[in-house]
Structures are given as structure tokens and as C-alpha cells.
Amino acid sequence: MKIKFKIKTNECNGFFVLKILDKDMKTIANPKFRNGINDCNLELLLPNCLHFHLSGKNHKRDTIVDPISKKIIKDKSLQILDIEVDGKRLNKNRIAKMFTLETEDKNKINSAYWGFNGCVKWSLDYTDSLELHLDNLE
């Protein structure tokens, strides 16, 4: 099965380090990001489980907050914008809800916007990509 991720990266003192591992904890991708939107292509066998390991963020340094408005003005982060499975896109609303990031201090954040070091597990317990699509309809 072919998966293509469209990932938006925001730089703040460099980028997140993302490592993608498969069900055997073998690294299958270690994308090098540039600012903006990046493609990441994977080819894997099903059933599988993807582990997205996020590291390299210093939370004191890599999130800059405006001292007056208290709004974040710069943040080292990743956002999964789009996923194409065997050439067909998953529903965007679904993508926004389908990932849970477990942070280093064991907090769970349900979002496709990743702004903490930690791990996202995506279980692909399917025999083919049709099943995956059918299971992820909005």
C-alpha cells in the first residue's frame, strides 16, 4: 500500500525531527523538512502500525509567545494536512480527528497538529487499502 502524507512544518530554531517506524519498529522514513508543505511517501505491507516519533523540540525555546497578546507567534510544529492512500485522499475532517499524540509526559492530544515531543501511533489493522478508506469515511 502506498501512502502519501502532506505535512506542513513550522520552523522555530529548526524543525521537528520526525522518524516513522513500522510495526516491527523498523525506521521506514526519516524525512528532512523544509519550511512549508512537505510530501512524505511510504510503501508498506498491511496489516501494519505506524509510529511517528517526534523529537528535537525544546519547549522553553521553540515556542515563542507574544508577551502582550499571549498569542503564539512562532512554534516548532508539524501538521498533517492531507493523506493519500493508494492515490485516493482521506477525508480532511477525518484526518483532523484520527491521530492522538502521546507526549513525553504521557499527556494525550487528539489532533493532526503536533507541537510536542512524543509519539503518534496509527494502527493500520487492515488487509487492504479499501478497508482503510472505508473505515475512515467521515
Added chain:
Amino acid sequence: MKLLIASVPWTDTQSPLMAPALLKTMCVNAGIPTVAFDLNQEFLHYVRSKYSIEEQKNLQKFFYNSSKNIERSQIKDCINFCVDRILFHNPTHIALSLLSYTSQIFCEWICFKLKILNPNIKLIIGGAGVFSTLESKNNLGEKLLKEKQINYFIKGDGDITLPELILKKHHKIKGVNESNWQQVDNLNNQPFPDYSDYKFNLYKKKSIGIVGSRGCVRRCTFCDIHEHWKKYQWRNGEDIFKELVWHNKNTGIRKFKFNDSLINGNHIEFKKLMKLLAEHNDANPTNTLHWSSFFIFRPQSQITEQDWIDISKSAEILTVGIESLDQDVRFHMGKKFTNKDMHYCFDMCAKYKIKVNVLLIVGYVTDTELTNRNTIRWFDQNKHYVNAPIFGVSFGGTLGILPGTEIYRKQKELGIVLNNEQFDHNWSLKNQNNTPTIRLRWHREQSDACKKAGFNVTSLVDNFLLMEQMMQ
């Protein structure tokens, strides 16, 4: 090279869908090895034999609107059944025919699976269902083309375009991957549809589909047929008769179903056909030929009693888009027959034992509580038409407003407030009591009154699904 042509489920029908057979004959004539079958019917047969009524309903619901809470393994099984049936023939090219929007979701997943299993197969989709969108703003063809799930979509006369496309006769073919297309000039003397790959044992109604015309002579305000067929074209009576006899000789089938918007658009040719059939049936009492079709009622000056006698010799069921039993509403719709004309036609049909299936729309833009009450009363006052000639009354849900129709274009003038741009059933009228909730009540009251009067009320499953959606 091998072309496979298949109809895409889900169309609730007990009769063969004609498009694959028609396309096959044109492709074979162009020298393309072709298999064409009615996948829709094979699929219906499969689903009915494997799943419970409730499961079938849920599956249909899914393929209608991707609804949730449905056993995914069953959906996968349905898609795999279709894909396996297609790939069994090892085609290099696949043409999928979509009769209506109810085939869109199925088509999408069939194409997806086919592209995974064999990315080299050339996938082509066509038919009115590609372009009658339910929710999407783009047509399905454009969407799937953009997603690279298909290679081509065809708009318009696929019987001409498909062989040209397969053989790549021209660099650019009108109607391929674009909305502009050219209607064929002449429907006469074309080769007849080839049903040889159809499994006729699957059909409850063993009939053969016929095209006698394309387009429509009327311009009903709620109908978008002129978006698909710009001008009305017809075949002459002799040519149609020749085809009926040819199919009868080759298959033994004696029943024919016209796929036209109306069989009697060209009244002169229709009369010729009726005369030929009447003569044939009088001369061949053991091999009579019969037809059913959409039909328009006309004034007595246009359909004489002798015409009705001729019609009665071969007509099985006339499906008539009465659409409203209120004359004023009907005239607003663009239907050009009075109540007097309607009763004349009903009386003639009753006298000559011609069955009529009446189509009605509930909640037209000029409908009111008064027209609703009048409709309810009509059923009670016209009980004498039960079974003779009115064999069935079909309420096509409540009025949906389609882009490309007169009422869509005149929405401001009519005070229509649309809820969405595509085939909107949730529209309302400004400052008037014609809302989705009211229309649903009218629908219930009218169908109850119709049943109470003794009429046989029918409705398609997709209408029920639509109304269920409206109630949510």
C-alpha cells in the same frame, strides 16, 4: 485490446439496463472485442441472495450517501464482488455506465479497487449519473479524473464517443473529459443493442430496453433533461418496429421497455409504430409484442379513440408524469394538459384496458395547503380509477431542486431559498408555508389518502432514503 462495459449498481430495477448492450454493439461494429453485461442486476441478485432485507437496506443507504454505522466488511464484499466480475474478463479497457447519481459512490470505490489491482487498465465512466450530482459541486467525472482514479469520462452520446475514444480516432474527442459534446444527428438505422452477454435468467421482468428517442418535447420546470440532451431526437416508427422484431427473433423476448423520456414525443411516428405493432399482434396472436414506457397525456384532438385502440394492442404499462393533480400547479410546471384532457386519457385507458402508472411530485413551488387538500380529495373522488386504469401511483418523494432547471434559474423570482446548491430537497419558500417539514407532511397525507382510496402506492427506496435524511 479487450473492452468491458458494465452498468454500475445501485439501480432498483427488475429489467435489464440497456446502456452496456447499446454501447457494445457500436464498439463491436467498430472492430473492438467487447463484453457488455448488466453488473447492476448481477449485483442485485448477489446481494438479495446473501444479505437480509435489513442488511440490503443498510448497504443501499451506504452506496447512496456513504452513511455510517454499516458493517464495513459487507461494503467491501459488495465492491469486491463487482470488481471480481469485471476483472474475470481480463479487460484492457473498462467502461462503466452510471444511470443515475445513485451509482456514484459505488462507482468511486469500484474504480479505486480496479486501479489498485491493475493500474494499467484504462477506466472510462459515462452516463447521466456522472453528471447528476447529489452533493458534490463538480461532476463525478471531473472529481475522479483529478484524483487519477479514472482515465476518461464521457458526456453525451457514448455510443458514438466510446469507440472513437478506444480506437483513439482523434486527438481530441468532443464530450471526453469535458462538458461540451455534440449530439448525434440521426438515431435511425443504427445497429441494435447486443444483449448476448446478459444473464436473462436473473430478471424478474424479462424485457429488453429500447431507445426510441432522446431528449424531451416538453420543458418541465423541475426537470434538467435539456442539460443532457439539448434537442429532441426520435427514431421513425418503422425503424423501432424493425428492432423489436429483431430482438424477438433473436431472444424470444416479447416485452420491451422504452428508455425514452416519453414514447410519444413525436406523435406521428408513435402512431405509425402503434399501427405496425397492432398489425403484428393481430397477425401473430401467439407471439404478440408488448411495451412499457414513459408517456405524455395529450388532448383528445391529438389522441383519438382509434389511437387508443391501436395503443391497447401492444401497450403494457404507460408511466405518465402527471406530477400534480392540480391543473394550475401542473400548468406552472409546464405540463400542457388540462384536467379534462387527463380524465379523457384515464377514461380511454380504462375503456381499452391500458394500465397507467401515475407519477406525482409532492410539494411543488406553487403547492399550498389548498392544493394538498384538493389532491387528497382527488383520490377519494376518483376511486373508480383504481386498477383500471391506474395500476400504481408513485410519489417521487418531495420536490428536489436541481441546477439546470427552470425553477433553479428562477429561484429569486419564485422566492425559493435554497439550503444547498445541489439537488436541494430542503429548500423553502420565502414568507410562505412550503417548507421541508410541511412537504413531508403533505407527502404522508397524500400517500395515506391514496392508499385509503385503494390505489397501489409505490415509491423507490432512494426516495425513502432522501426523506429519511430530510427528517434528521
